[in-house]
Amino acid sequence: MAKSIAPVKKNEYVTLTFEDLTHEGNGVGKVGGYPLFVPNGLPGEEAVVKVIKVNKNFGFGKLIELKNISEERVDPTCHVHCGGCQLQHMSYNLQLQMKQNQVRNVMKKIGHLEHVPIHPIIGMDNPFHYRNKVQIPVGEKDGKLITGYYQKRSHRIVEDLDTCSSQADEINEILPEVKKIANRIGIEAYDEENHRGVLRHIMIRTGYATKETMLVLVTKTNKLPGKEILIQELTDKFPNIKSIVQNINDQRTNLILGEKTKVLWGEEYIHDKIGELTFAISAKSFYQVNPVQTKVLYDKALEYAKIDENDVVIDAYCGIGTISLFLAQKAKKVYGVEVVPEAIHDAKANAKLNEMNNVEFVVGQAEKIMPEWKREGLDPDVIVVDPPRKGCAPEFLEAMIEMEPKRIVYVSCNPSTLARDLRILEDGGYRTNEVQPVDMFPNTTHVELVALMSRE
Structure with missing residues (x-):
């Protein structure tokens, strides 16, 4: 049986029109009947595409230039390429x-x-600011703590991130303040490669109805330097913080939370309401975001x-x-x-x-x-x-x-x-x-x- 040959080659530039979307939100265009999947392409748009991978029955491309722009294309509210919000370039109607x-x-x-x-x-x-929880990795750059999400298929923090258009306003207010205080008092970021340092992740949870907020500091070490200053300054500035918790994860692992959790200040739980019901939410609780x-x-x-x-x-x-x-x-x-x-x-x-x-x-x-x-x-x-x-x-x-x-x-x-x-x-x-x-x-x-x- 003759082996089928793709009509395109890797690194070739082609012009095509996107006809459809994959379930991952990639544009689908065809060259001689051969499908190319291209991130950020929208149906009806003609584009110049660089072929980056060729398989037997389909390939992948990179969007180089748009010849025309779909009415469903919108300007993303966030320009941080963390890979979390893959569909911000398309209208909410098209997303649905x-x-x-x-x-x-x-x-x-x-x-x-x-x-x-x-x-x-x-x-x-309103399809923004809906998330009531963030778990954000902590790293170091130029001797300072940074927070941000990992680049797709890597453990490299994309760029220093304080706010996110998907997160609740309370989270966007508290996160940069935690980082600022931690930098000032000298809390060291965890170094994944050498398994050294202190602060691995910052988790913040907030109740949509109650506005009660929990801060969870995930550390490699039992000791958290300067925690009294951190607690005092944060609780003075944000009265809606009801719980500050330390979770200790001393393992070389991709798992965010470790086994041991201790309350540093306030309550073990925050509360939220769904309809007439009230729910107590701990650091490790699964609760819809x-x-x-x-x-x-x-x-x-x-x-x-x-x-x-x-x-x-x-x-x-x-x-x-x-x-x-x-x-x-x-x-x-x-x-x-x-x-x-x-x-x-x-x-x-x-x-x-x-x-x-x-x-x-x-x-x-x-x-x-x-x-x-x-x-x-x-x-x-x-x-x-x-x-x-x-x-x-x-x-x-x-x-x-x-x-x-x-x-x-x-x-x-x-x-x-x-x-x-x-x-x-x-x-x-x-x-x-x-x-x-x-x-x-x-x-x-x-x-x-x-x-x-x-x-x-």
Whole structure:
């Protein structure tokens, strides 16, 4: 069989017109039917492109010059090339279209779910300053601390960064002040190469509704020089800071947080509200980073669950109990299961905080706990699942099918693994009724979804 030959060569310059977008937001143009994927290209634009990589069936290019500019192109609010907000060059309307198309494509290609209604994606009125948490690496340049994100596929800090158009205003105010004080009192940055120094990361979390803020200083060392001055100056200037925490990570690792955490000042938790519920958030808690859209997402999950006061519900991958407590507002009983012990500790605290007695939290793997519940006679009406990006383990999907709930509500941050898992559940006797995309992360390629399934 003759080997196909690409009509372009590496380092060649070509002129093409972008026809489409990939799920990563790259422009797709063709040369003699051969697709080139080019970052920052938008459909309808003609451009000069340098070919930088050639594969058998497709290649990659670099945008050199635009011959014409799409009406959907906008001037980015941020010109720091950290790789976080990949879609700032396109209008918000086009971003939503791109994500809608991505969901539709994976449902068809991966899930073979052509029958499923996919509702229009729910976007934000203001797609900026929505993030309630930052974890930013600390480095050193010219003898001074700098903060900034790593360049794509590297551990080199792009440039000194104080503010970010995706972060909450409170975070943008506090971060540069932390850096300024740390520089003045001589806190040394961690040197990853030599495994020396002190300050590795700065984490700031803030409550959207309460404005309560937590500062977490991730250090290599137990000792934090000048911490009394740092605490005094920050708390004097920012009365909304309710907690200052030190996390110690003395390992050579890419993981941000270490095992040991100690409160230097204030409380162990800050609080936030979603709807009528209040949540206590610790340094290590998983809590959705976009509280405005979290309320939208959880309201939709609750709507899909269709629960009443007689229903028993299982919330798998329950985290600190955010979805569980939303469900418990309507259900007879909610059982939450989560593999992280600290999360279950926080979930129980949140149930107590909201005076909810109809919810029970258990530490363990859902695929192992659920068959035990089945043997004990637990017969859920609804199962809600919100797994990590890799989706559900096959054993867990099998356990769900065997429990035979009337409805499954699947919350997902990855359209591809959602489509794969919906296919397995469909083959196990369920039907996907509808899918609702929600834009939790504007200006990025990520999209959140909630799907409703019912037993046939």
